[in-house]
Amino acid sequence: MEEIILLSHGNGGESTRRLIEEEILKYFGNDILNQLLDSAIFDIKGRLAFTTDSFVVSPIFFNGGDIGKLSIYGTINDLSVMGAKPLYLSVGLIVEEGLSFEEFRKILLSMKAASEECGIKIITGDTKVVERGKGDKIFINTSGIGIIETSLDWRGRGIEQGDIVIINGGIGEHGLCIMIQRLGIKVGEEVKSDLAPLNSLVLPLLKISNNIKFMRDPTRGGVAGVLNEIAQKYSVEIEIEEEKIPIKPWVRSASEILGIDPLYSANEGKVIIIASRKDEDKIMSFLKNHPLGKDAEIIGEIKGKGNRVYLKTKLGTRRILDPLKRDLLPRIC
Amino acid sequence: MNTEELVKNIIKISKKEINIMEFCGTHTHEMFRYGIRQLLPSNIHLHSGPGCPVCVTSEEDIDYIIYLAENYDLGIITFGDLINVPGSNRNLNILRAKGKEVKVIYSPLEALSIARQNSHKKYLLIGIGFETTAPNLAYTLIKAKEENIKNLYFLSLHKLTPPAMKAILDMGEIKLHGIIGPGHVSTIIGRRGWKDIFDKYQVPFVITGFKPEEILYGIYQLIKIIEEEKPALINAYGKSVKEEGNIKAQEIMYKVFKIGPANWRGLGIIENSGLLLREEFEEFDIRKIYSVKVESKKNDLCKCGEVLRGIIKPTECPLYKKVCTPENPKGPCMVSAEGTCSAYYLYGGE
Numbered sequence: 047m048e049e050i051i052l053l054s055h056g057n058g059g060e061s062t063r064r065l066i067e068e069e070i071l072k073y074f075g076n077d078i079l080n081q082l083l084d085s086a087i088f089d090i091k092g093r094l095a096f097t098t099d100s101f102v103v104s105p106i107f108f109n110g111g112d113i114g115k116l117s118i119y120g121t122i123n124d125l126s127v128m129g130a131k132p133l134y135l136s137v138g139l140i141v142e143e144g145l146s147f148e149e150f151r152k153i154l155l156s157m158k159a160a161s162e163e164c165g166i167k168i169i170t171g172d173t174k175v176v177e178r179g180k181g182d183k184i185f186i187n188t189s190g191i192g193i194i195e196t197s198l199d200w201r202g203r204g205i206e207q208g209d210i211v212i213i214n215g216g217i218g219e220h221g222l223c224i225m226i227q228r229l230g231i232k233v234g235e236e237v238k239s240d241l242a243p244l245n246s247l248v249l250p251l252l253k254i255s256n257n258i259k260f261m262r263d264p265t266r267g268g269v270a271g272v273l274n275e276i277a278q279k280y281s282v283e284i285e286i287e288e289e290k291i292p293i294k295p296w297v298r299s300a301s302e303i304l305g306i307d308p309l310y311s312a313n314e315g316k317v318i319i320i321a322s323r324k325d326e327d328k329i330m331s332f333l334k335n336h337p338l339g340k341d342a343e344i345i346g347e348i349k350g351k352g353n354r355v356y357l358k359t360k361l362g363t364r365r366i367l368d369p370l371k372r373d374l375l376p377r378i379c
Numbered sequence: 380m381n382t383e384e385l386v387k388n389i390i391k392i393s394k395k396e397i398n399i400m401e402f403c404g405t406h407t408h409e410m411f412r413y414g415i416r417q418l419l420p421s422n423i424h425l426h427s428g429p430g431c432p433v434c435v436t437s438e439e440d441i442d443y444i445i446y447l448a449e450n451y452d453l454g455i456i457t458f459g460d461l462i463n464v465p466g467s468n469r470n471l472n473i474l475r476a477k478g479k480e481v482k483v484i485y486s487p488l489e490a491l492s493i494a495r496q497n498s499h500k501k502y503l504l505i506g507i508g509f510e511t512t513a514p515n516l517a518y519t520l521i522k523a524k525e526e527n528i529k530n531l532y533f534l535s536l537h538k539l540t541p542p543a544m545k546a547i548l549d550m551g552e553i554k555l556h557g558i559i560g561p562g563h564v565s566t567i568i569g570r571r572g573w574k575d576i577f578d579k580y581q582v583p584f585v586i587t588g589f590k591p592e593e594i595l596y597g598i599y600q601l602i603k604i605i606e607e608e609k610p611a612l613i614n615a616y617g618k619s620v621k622e623e624g625n626i627k628a629q630e631i632m633y634k635v636f637k638i639g640p641a642n643w644r645g646l647g648i649i650e651n652s653g654l655l656l657r658e659e660f661e662e663f664d665i666r667k668i669y670s671v672k673v674e675s676k677k678n679d680l681c682k683c684g685e686v687l688r689g690i691i692k693p694t695e696c697p698l699y700k701k702v703c704t705p706e707n708p709k710g711p712c713m714v715s716a717e718g719t720c721s722a723y724y725l726y727g728g729e
Contacts, residue, residue: 229485305716307412361382361591363414366727 049147056141056175065173069147073154074137074161078169086169088134090193095130097121098189104377106153106183108227110220110238113186114153116314116379118160119243120265121190126245127261127317129200129252130192132164137171137188142181153184164243166190182377196252205259205280205320209348212319214247214333215341216240216294217269218301218308220315224378226300236296242315247338255329257322264318265379267370270309272318273355274369283352286367288359290345309357310370312378320348385595386418393602396422398553400689402544403561404431404717405589411726413591415598423602426553426689427722429543429646430561432508432536433460433715434687437642438675440536441466445474446673447503447665453532454480454497456490457505463714467676487519494523494531503665507536510567513654514628517635520660533663535654538641540564541576542652546643548580552690557601560586562593562616567632569624570614577612588616635660644711645684683710686719693720700724 054061071080078086099120106113118135125132137157141150161168219240226233248261260280264272269291277284293301293308301308315338321329326344333339349356355367380388401407407427410416416425429435441464448455448471455471462471462481475481480500484490490504506516516537523531540561548555560573565586577584583604587597597615604611614620632654641653656664681703682696693699693712703709705721712720 359413359591361386361413361415361418363417365411365414365417366725368725368727 051141051143051145053143053175073158074168076167093194095125095128095192095194097124100187102185102377103379104182105227108239109223111241112156114156115160117186117188118157119241121188122164122243122245123263125190125192126248127263129196130194132166132190132192132245134167134169134191135188137168139173140181140185141175142183143175143178145183164245202280203259205282207348207350208323209320210323210344211346212344214317214339216292218297218311220313221311221378222297222300240313240315242338244317247336248317251332254332255325257325260320261317264313264316266312268310270367271369277355278353281353283349283354285349285356286346288357290343292341292343382592382595385599389599389602390420392606393420397556397605398424399557400426400428400555401559402428402430406559407719408717408722409589411722427719428689429687431715431717434711434718435643436464436536437644438466438677439642442673442675448474448479454500454502456482456484456502459483460715461507464711487516494528501530503532505534509540509564511563513537514632517631520635532665534665537654539652542649545576546646546649552688555582557583557605559597560584562588565620567625567628570622573612581610583610585613586616586620645687681710683712686712693723
């Protein structure tokens with residue numbers, strides 16, 4: 047008989063116990079989680095970062111990843127761009143009845159692999175099952191704790207005219223990949239999400255340069271969204287150059303067909319870095335030698351005081367790059 | 380010529396104070412996206428036309444759809460932006476949030492699988508767009524007939540572009556010296572699709588592509604014939620547009636549709652500007668099944684109509700940017716990504 051998740055797996059009784067002990071602990075088990083206490087108990091000394099994110103992506107399996115991997119990397123990335131080394135995660139699973147155990151296990155396995163790759167432990171969690179039609183296969187919430195190892199509070203510190211804006215590679219890949227797959231368009235294997243954990247890229251970078259002033263992963267709202275946040279929060283004018291922005295050929299074609307500007311499309315393995323120009327060589331050579339930064343480019347610079355973002359087009363004209371003002375597509379992450 | 384040379388040449392030959400209209404919303408959008416307006420000399424005045432299918436959808440048609448959805452237990456199937464277009468006081472998005480079934484599709488054939496998979500339920504597919512999309516919807520209805528699908532109805536909001544262009548020229552609200560012809564529409568109707576209009580009005584007309592160099596090339600050709608006072612109908616998008624257009628697509632389109640009146644926001648009812656279902660496809664025609672007349676109320680402050688006719692710029696509308704934004708659009712020109720108000724808003728048009 048085909049094994050599927052039933053409402054009884056969430057009723058708190060024997061089925062729930064078996065689901066947790068025989069499935070979830072099998073994948074996520076570690077010294078802290080295995081105690082199955084009401085709260086995880088652990089020691090950390092230092093300045094901490096704490097974040098949470100929920101994942102509702104549809105489809106749950108997509109080219110380049112799945113909802114499980116995304117739920118781990120997403121939280122890892124939110125910690126990493128704050129300069130925090132990820133340590134512990136919580137995982138909340140909301141499963142719609144009828145999900146096959148085959149898919150459920152595939153997701154757990156993918157989460158296990160992702161957390162091991164990033165050297166973090168899942169130390170507490172929760173599983174609920176909702177009636178058919180009240181969810182969509184599976185929703186995942188993860189929260190993460192990381193430790194900040196750099197002593198200085200570098201974020202936003204003195205962003206000024208002449209600072210450079212860097213991105214570690216091609217933009218818009220996650221959002222457009224999900225959109226294409228939702229449409230059921232048959233595509234080649236080059237079409238995939240950029241989903242990746244950024245900790246191995248950004249944490250060492252903070253150690254080699256003291257002149258990094260800001261980092262953020264441009265997920266929903268894309269590169270245009272993050273740049274506008276920076277412009278407004280730190281009262282600066284930013285100009286980026288269209289021709290310097292790395293965009294893979296498939297992203298370009300997909301964006302033309304779907305009418306979606308890659309600058310507004312979500313990324314899941316990219317980081318925008320604002321840094322002083324004097325460390326340009328140091329930062330770029332580190333990025334270029336890292337697998338997640340080999341296509342890194344300096345895409346623009348801080349022009350001075352202001353609150354807007356401008357795009358210099360390939361014709362040499364300049365126009366406003368507004369933050370996202372309309373719905374692109376729900377449930378991309 | 381590369382883009383730089385094109386710009387130089389346009390500046391060199393352009394002497395007269397002229398009004399030109401880009402009919403098509405994609406041109407409006409792309410011209411803003413690449414900042415092309417900034418490159419043109421100040422004696423060339425660009426006016427955006429009614430070439431955005433979502434923008435020209437009338438209040439009455441939206442109200443009719445809402446009425447049907449609320450009173451006849453019909454699931455609505457349609458394309459992206461239409462769900463945000465305001466009728467008299469509501470849009471389809473609000474209907475969806477309140478629990479009515481409103482499905483957004485990307486390919487019309489999806490409608491067939493929705494209808495097949497939910498055979499107990501009735502659906503209304505709303506076809507919208509100009510000559511570019513009508514053949515696809517026509518093909519979908521041919522398939523639906525072949526497959527004998529009984530729970531899918533159809534509302535045609537399809538419109539034809541030459542009659543709208545003609546209406547604008549007839550109104551004569553602005554003196555147009557030249558027209559940037561729509562590239563996508565022309566791939567279907569061909570250069571010859573514009574011949575009657577050109578012959579009658581003798582306004583210089585250049586069918587233009589959408590890449591920045593193609594747009595500049597089209598504008599260059601247009602300025603050239605205006606300055607030389609040699610009106611012509613030029614196809615500057617030859618790689619995609621043939622003299623006769625796409626015959627196959629036209630055949631499919633007219634197998635299913637016949638020409639009739641259509642209600643354009645801002646322009647009103649224009650005879651012979653819409654595509655209605657032929658008798659052979661009447662079984663799908665929602666207007667034949669539920670022919671109710673819905674009372675509509677226009678928002679007098681919204682100046683979409685004037686914007687669509689090219690008489691005012693979005694910045695001259697009292698609602699623009701103050702209460703009408705892409706997040707909360709009051710008129711359809713702010714809804715669609717191709718809408719003139721949305722292009723002004725997003726790209727900082729002054």
